[in-house]
Amino acid sequence: MPKKNKPAGRRREATIYRKPVVYIPPYNYCDRWCERCRIDKDRCLLYQTEMDERLHRQIDGKGEPTPEEVAGRISRDLRSALQKVEQQVRAMGFDPEEIRRQAADAPPRKRDPIVDEAFALTRAVAAFVRENGGSFPEEAEVLRWYMTLVGPKLARAAARAEDAMERADAILQAQVVHKALAAMHAALEAIRLRRPALADAMLDILALMKRMRRQIEQRWLILPCDLLAPATGDDWWGPLRDITPTLKHFRQ
Numbered sequence: 001m002p003k004k005n006k007p008a009g010r011r012r013e014a015t016i017y018r019k020p021v022v023y024i025p026p027y028n029y030c031d032r033w034c035e036r037c038r039i040d041k042d043r044c045l046l047y048q049t050e051m052d053e054r055l056h057r058q059i060d061g062k063g064e065p066t067p068e069e070v071a072g073r074i075s076r077d078l079r080s081a082l083q084k085v086e087q088q089v090r091a092m093g094f095d096p097e098e099i100r101r102q103a104a105d106a107p108p109r110k111r112d113p114i115v116d117e118a119f120a121l122t123r124a125v126a127a128f129v130r131e132n133g134g135s136f137p138e139e140a141e142v143l144r145w146y147m148t149l150v151g152p153k154l155a156r157a158a159a160r161a162e163d164a165m166e167r168a169d170a171i172l173q174a175q176v177v178h179k180a181l182a183a184m185h186a187a188l189e190a191i192r193l194r195r196p197a198l199a200d201a202m203l204d205i206l207a208l209m210k211r212m213r214r215q216i217e218q219r220w221l222i223l224p225c226d227l228l229a230p231a232t233g234d235d236w237w238g239p240l241r242d243i244t245p246t247l248k249h250f251r252q
Helices: 045-059 067-091 096-105 115-137 137-147 149-158 166-192 196-221 245-249
Strands: 018-020 228-229
Touching: 018 166, 067 096, 115 137, 115 149, 115 166, 115 196, 137 166, 149 166, 149 196, 166 196, 166 228
Parallel strands: none
Antiparallel strands: 018 228
């Protein structure tokens, strides 16, 4: 008996993820789950700076940082990064203050609707985990980790890309979200199989995640970019570089 052809609307090629062929800081487009990452940790600035801080806290007997201390560290890192950018801008012959004034006078940009969907998804998943996560600790851990990632990453991906490097960064940011949505979907499916009665409670969440993944594929993952190449296996990062000089700067 001849095989029946599937309807055209159901045909869908597997998503092919990409990685950089030039150096793009991997900590900009990773999921920040260092314990599960196979990258060379000696060449990841995010991992090394956080481990450096943790080591100094242990030496000083301070224990795990509080949320306020974490926020303070992030704020200090942002100020340090901003100072570097301002130095580079001045070296290029531009006035940072004038750039700020022009940005302030520009009309506010409307936020991309997919970013609003991402934050709506975070709220919905958070509510589901609060209600049901206690019975599924492993799946809840996955959901908690990824649910706060989708909004900020998509906001960065949706920003206007001025050149090839920014386009590559946008694609990689959206790719991280696509992977995160797949992991969250798998966690929810595992919960559903173990407790079918929860299927209705996650129906809207699964539908939103499916719609967002399709949008990401159509808007970013199919974009051509000479700075990216298909990723083989689980290696999602591109060329790495020596981060020792940067680490020395942070320790000054």
